[in-house]
Amino acid sequence: MPSTVRTRFAPSPTGYMHIGGMRTALFNWLWARHNKGQFILRIDDTDQARNQEAALGPILRAFRWLGLDWDEGPDVGGPYAPYYQSQRGELYRAAAEKLEATGQAYRDYATKDEIDADRKQAEREKRPYINIRRSLELTDAQKAAFTAEGRPWVLRFLIPRGQKVALDDHIRGHVEWETALLPDPVILRGDGSPLYNFATVVDDAQLQITHVVRAEEHLSNTPVQILLHQALGNTLPEFAHVPYVAAPGSKEKLSKRKIDQYRKNPQFKKMFEKADEVFGQLGLTGSAALDPVMVEYYERVGYLPAAVLNALGRIGWSLDDSTEILSLETMIEHFTLDRVVQAPAGFDPDKLYSFQGHWMKELPLADKLDGCLPYLVQAKLLAEPVSEPMRKFVEAIIVGLGERLKVFSDILAADYFFRDDFAVDEKNFDKRVRKEGVPAHLAAFRRRLQSVEPFTVPAIESALQAYCQETGEQTGTLIHALRLATTGQPVGPGVYDCLVLLGREKSLARIETALARCRT
RNA sequence: GGCCCCAUCGUCUAACCCGGUUAGGACACAGGGUUUUCAUCCCUGCAAUGCGGGUUCAAAUCCCGCUGGGGUCACCA
Numbered sequence: 001m002p003s004t005v006r007t008r009f010a011p012s013p014t015g016y017m018h019i020g021g022m023r024t025a026l027f028n029w030l031w032a033r034h035n036k037g038q039f040i041l042r043i044d045d046t047d048q049a050r051n052q053e054a055a056l057g058p059i060l061r062a063f064r065w066l067g068l069d070w071d072e073g074p075d076v077g078g079p080y081a082p083y084y085q086s087q088r089g090e091l092y093r094a095a096a097e098k099l100e101a102t103g104q105a106y107r108d109y110a111t112k113d114e115i116d117a118d119r120k121q122a123e124r125e126k127r128p129y130i131n132i133r134r135s136l137e138l139t140d141a142q143k144a145a146f147t148a149e150g151r152p153w154v155l156r157f158l159i160p161r162g163q164k165v166a167l168d169d170h171i172r173g174h175v176e177w178e179t180a181l182l183p184d185p186v187i188l189r190g191d192g193s194p195l196y197n198f199a200t201v202v203d204d205a206q207l208q209i210t211h212v213v214r215a216e217e218h219l220s221n222t223p224v225q226i227l228l229h230q231a232l233g234n235t236l237p238e239f240a241h242v243p244y245v246a247a248p249g250s251k252e253k254l255s256k257r258k259i260d261q262y263r264k265n266p267q268f269k270k271m272f273e274k275a276d277e278v279f280g281q282l283g284l285t286g287s288a289a290l291d292p293v294m295v296e297y298y299e300r301v302g303y304l305p306a307a308v309l310n311a312l313g314r315i316g317w318s319l320d321d322s323t324e325i326l327s328l329e330t331m332i333e334h335f336t337l338d339r340v341v342q343a344p345a346g347f348d349p350d351k352l353y354s355f356q357g358h359w360m361k362e363l364p365l366a367d368k369l370d371g372c373l374p375y376l377v378q379a380k381l382l383a384e385p386v387s388e389p390m391r392k393f394v395e396a397i398i399v400g401l402g403e404r405l406k407v408f409s410d411i412l413a414a415d416y417f418f419r420d421d422f423a424v425d426e427k428n429f430d431k432r433v434r435k436e437g438v439p440a441h442l443a444a445f446r447r448r449l450q451s452v453e454p455f456t457v458p459a460i461e462s463a464l465q466a467y468c469q470e471t472g473e474q475t476g477t478l479i480h481a482l483r484l485a486t487t488g489q490p491v492g493p494g495v496y497d498c499l500v501l502l503g504r505e506k507s508l509a510r511i512e513t514a515l516a517r518c519r520t
Numbered sequence: 521g522g523c524c525c526c527a528u529c530g531u532c533u534a535a536c537c538c539g540g541u542u543a544g545g546a547c548a549c550a551g552g553g554u555u556u557u558c559a560u561c562c563c564u565g566c567a568a569u570g571c572g573g574g575u576u577c578a579a580a581u582c583c584c585g586c587u588g589g590g591g592u593c594a595c596c597a
Contacts, residue, residue, distance in 0.1 A: 012597050128522045189595045196597050220592045321534035322545045351547045404559045476556045491558040
């Protein structure tokens with residue numbers, strides 16, 4: 001038995017990485033790293049229908065994006081390879097034979113119809129359903145006859161009835177079950193393939209997993225797994241059942257199946273709207289394929305791994321009574337299972353957004369540039385390859401945007417720096433430009449702009465101050481009017497920054513266009 | 521319905537294990553200030569121990585019950 005801590009995350013290839021599952025994976029990873037142990041990725045693809053190579057891609061991509069590396073698993077291999085359940089058939093077969101040979105598992109010839117009838121009968125009588133062990137009554141002659149005629153069967157684990165299974169969970173504490181209430185689980189299908197509850201036990205033992213850290217919906221699977229481990233003579237791993245991640249503002253498990261109703265969830269709503277907006281500009285099909293339950297959503301909208309990790313780490317876990325900002329390093333240093341809370345926790349998009357603000361602020365300018373550029377290219381606002389002067393230009397915009405740039409895709413809101421056919425916010429244009437006296441001031445100040453030297457922020461600012469001083473007009477009037485005229489938007493970088501970024505020529509032209517617009 | 525889990529501000533949580541805090545922090549929200557916009561930043565405010573019994577000088581904290589919420593009951597994982 002290795003002395004080192006070994007944890008695992010065992011996703012089944014579903015084609016996307018669930019944000020809640022990611023939190024569970026993070027806790028596994030953190031516990032392994034905290035103890036300088038190993039984190040293993042194992043692919044639970046025993047269900048043939050789900051076994052597709054393409055369905056695994058997004059999951060590995062999510063781990064890589066967040067920087068959660070695995071010591072053993074797909075691509076990297078390891079001493080207990082292979083790490084795909086679909087390739088570990090021999091292990092399950094051997095374990096199943098062992099159980100059958102020792103009388104701890106039996107072939108069940110019951111048909112589906114029979115079982116359904118039993119179940120309904122139990123329901124009618126209002127008693128818990130426990131499978132009827134008819135096949136156990138079979139004589140050797142009958143069994144031989146069934147085998148001879150090729151009658152289908154499944155292998156069931158024989159639950160030792162009349163005892164208690166106890167678990168001392170790292171998070172839930174002491175939990176007990178009565179084995180009399182546990183039906184004999186099928187461990188091998190008719191075609192000989194293993195079922196989850198069995199495969200996971202065989203794998204956890206063979207992979208020398210020391211701590212099974214998983215979501216609490218697996219708690220009810222645990223007694224069967226413990227019994228299976230005992231029957232196999234395995235050393236029992238320790239268990240930690242973490243609360244599941246709930247939908248924002250609820251206690252219900254966050255589920256991909258409820259995605260349509262999440263669109264109406266007030267907090268999720270903003271995220272869907274953001275997706276529609278961003279993916280629309282990127283020429284993608286909208287948020288239909290990408291939603292906030294998937295990790296990929298956050299990557300594509302331009303969130304930072306540090307922010308997502310920070311938010312995930314604070315769902316159901318805390319360092320102390322006041323620390324909110326957590327880097328991965330800090331979490332590794334302090335993460336312990338006993339500080340994981342017991343109650344389910346709602347995922348909070350607002351809080352994630354706030355963490356994102358923090359980590360974006362910390363990000364070096366060069367990294368912000370690298371993060372923004374791909375959006376501009378994909379939205380066709382920039383052509384590839386991006387020239388050095390253009391990179392400098394975008395960098396200057398990012399500086400001007402300051403903390404208004406929360407997620408990378410926010411750079412798309414500054415599209416007016418890249419195109420002349422930018423959208424004009426009509427409502428604000430009416431309010432700030434198309435107003436008594438304003439066009440005249442705009443025209444007059446435009447003339448001064450023609451001769452401001454040099455065309456820099458301080459020079460333009462003093463020119464505007466001087467103009468207002470002379471005319472007695474409020475600076476705010478000019479500032480707002482200039483912004484709407486040159487960018488079409490009521491918000492953005494400082495106006496002087498905008499003018500400089502645009503350059504004298506474009507600034508003058510846009511003011512002229514705005515003036516013309518006022519006359520129509 | 522059976523089994524199991526859970527219960528502190530709107531949300532995430534601290535304090536619970538080892539009873540004694542004006543029940544702390546953060547997000548959100550509201551108000552004020554700075555930036556003559558917006559965002560940022562600063563200040564202030566709002567706001568919680570589900571209910572009922574015990575035990576105790578003292579209960580968010582220990583015990584019991586209730587209520588409520590949730591998970592799970594497959595030849596899915």
